[in-house]
Amino acid sequence: MTRFSHALRGIGWTGWLGGAIVVLMLAAAIFAPLIAPFDPVALSIEDRLLPPDVAHWLGTDQAGRDVLSRVIYGARASLAVGIGAVVIGALIGVSAGLFAAYKGGLGDQLVMRIVDGVASIPLLVWAIAIVGIFGVGPVRVGPLLLPNEVKIVLLVGVLFSPVFARVTYAVASRIVGADYVRARYLQGAGHWEIVAGDILPNCLSPIIVQATLLVAIGIVVEASVSFVGLGVQPPQASWGSMLSDARNAIYSGEWWLPVFPGLAISITVIGFNLLGDAVRDLFDPRSETRTLVA
Amino acid sequence: MSAARRMNGALLSIEGLRVGFRNASGGVIEAVRGVDFAVAAGEAVGVVGESGSGKSLTMLAVMRLLGAPARTTGGRVMFDGQDLLDVDEARMRAIRGRDIAMVFQDPQSSLNPALTIGRQITDVVRAHRRVSAGEARRIAGESLERVGVREAGKRLDAYPHEFSGGMRQRALIAMAIACRPRLLIADEPTTALDVTVQAQIVDLIAELRRDLGIAVLFISHNLQLVAEIVDRVVVMYGGKVVEDGPVEAIELSPRHPYTGLLQACVPSLTAPVGPLVAIEGAPPRLGRMPQGCPFSPRCPRVVARCELEMPALLTEGERRFACWRPL
């Protein structure tokens, strides 16, 4: 624990800032009903297009809905898609990368060529195409009824998996040859024990760094899909759909409509990026002595 | 070192050199703590010590190649009447490679894998001398031949991966001597090599020094290896010079206990078989330097004073040593 707290001290202010932003956004998403001053979907014709003031801190939109409340609720869609996609992508990708690196030979070739295939799919185009094909409504898969958001999460997750597979593979294939792995093998340790106990923990830091960066990309993807109307459906709030709704406002001078959801996206993306860098430092077991090594 | 040698113009003279690391909390941890010794023109000097003794840092400081967080915190490095720590970067670049050349431990990472050996040597030549491309190539071929690469003319067009480890080290030495430097610094040049190749490279360095009159600073942790080709040995420990002197004196009658142990712990092919002499413990870690003599925690001859007070480097004839209870 002392080692951990020591490392925490070395994170630097950018890391803390990133962490603070991420925690803030997560809190906003989780406690949205408690924090949001207004109902994000409540229409109020007399309050249309009010500029920011004391009652509505970030103003109101064309339907008289409170922008602040919608930005807070929008964090839910953004983070759910971003984090959900990363979790799925990591599960698939890390397993594939570990398998290929540990197995070697033909299995390695097969898995990594499939990964290459998936990686060649342009993410945004496919996200839009798939939603376009299946429609924005829920899709029934066997006994499960998948809402549109889940569909996007799964899709983006699969399309994220090659990134995880490659990062994991690159690190793991080096670790597989390390003497401490060979020593475990010589002791008769089980394959699962070696992969989960020795190889995976030593691949974690690049994976986690990659994960935080991909959450940021996932947020942008969600915003983009919602922007073209294929993501979160009205009247539910999402930063992307808010931006989409604000398209006309750019010309008519209601600046608060595009600026605040845009800022929310930028700040969250920056937050995850800063956090990613800090986490990389934190996970390095040598981080304490790093500054001393010539 | 004799007073005379210091007087009649040492080629390189390191005076009170200090190198420190800036740590996370802003303090400076000293790794080289006031080193001074000199190299005369044409002389071969061996610098011996374990990893962490500060020997490599000293050399990097001399060449002004220290990277952050390490930096020189004091002292002078006199070369040719000028303080290398004081000259501007452009002048230093001209000195590096032309007047002082360096050969590193790992020949693999010292060569650019994407360029031919010839190109890498001619680049060095043309960086320091105004010669035509053809002339540079001729010089490169000559250098490569000089270091014992057969069919050097043809080998100029080879890439580093086509060379074995020993050949790569030869190519690096060719690059180092291409501009006929006055000082060659070789930092553990044979550690990454096989024993027979190591012997060849050591022979080569001795030969170049004899034929071209290049002064050599040979850094190694192996006293027996260094002793084969140098005139004088500087023994470093814990960021300080603990003993130096003519190689015969150091080998035959070391005065500092560390030197004696360093010599005794290397097994030989002639000594009676038995347990090896070991130096117990480990070198002091950075930032945890003992208050007194840095070797005191491991020294078999330690007395109370050693732990409290750093002994001064005393001159005795041609040699110096820093010990309260010398051998």
Add this chain to the structure above:
Amino acid sequence: MSGPILSLRGVTKSYAQGNAFDRLLGRDTRFVALDGISLEVARGDIVGIVGESGSGKSTLANIAVGLTKPTSGDVLLDGEPLSVLMRDHAGPWRRRVQMAFQDSSSALNPRKTVSRCLTETLALRGVPREQRETEALAMLELVGLGAELAPRLPHELSGGQRQRIGLARALAMKPDILIADEPVSSLDVSLQAQVINLLSRLTRELGLTLLFISHDLALVRTLCSRIIVMCKGEIVEQGACLDVLDRPSHPYTQLLIAAVPKGIAGRRKPTSAPSRGHAQDSVG
């Protein structure tokens, strides 16, 4: 119990060279790392295997512990072929042959404490959970380290300490045969002696059979009773250690002996032509 504890019979290892295209056209050549090696190691023997990079000595070590499969030939552990034993990856035979590695920086998992490294090893040997901690400390003591190192991570240890932990880990399996692949070549001379003395003491105390792989003839001379000199995948000379080193018969052995640094005794005369390692080292 009277037969050799370890024997190699006609062990050959070769690798395909050239790219996939060459292989497709049948133009590939094979690089022979080991060429029909046969040798026997008696129980309690301390055998030094010397040679330079490319001599095949590390390949030999890897084959003897079952990390690499030979292209042809057999390794017998107490008369039983390794190829048969290998079918049970975690079988009881496994613990009998252990290895100490060369590079002290990659020999230990950077995320596991010394104590964890040893206890998980003991767990695989079947030591009951409640005894593992005490036995781990006993292993540390065996290799001359104090209990205060138990909670440390590898990067908090010196090179010599890491090398000892690697040794302790191998010994924790209670092996009959220990294969040490260049165990001190990443250490400073001052620390080499510590580890060599330790190995010498442990082999005696534990009755180990030791295969000591090294390029340093002087170390082999101090430690080993037998020596095997390898060059380009073949055994060029073998015999009692002192006999071979005092009266080498093969030119390669002579070359290796000449290459050992000899201090001022080996000083170059200003006039002498280069005498050692005359053969130009090869390209590639």
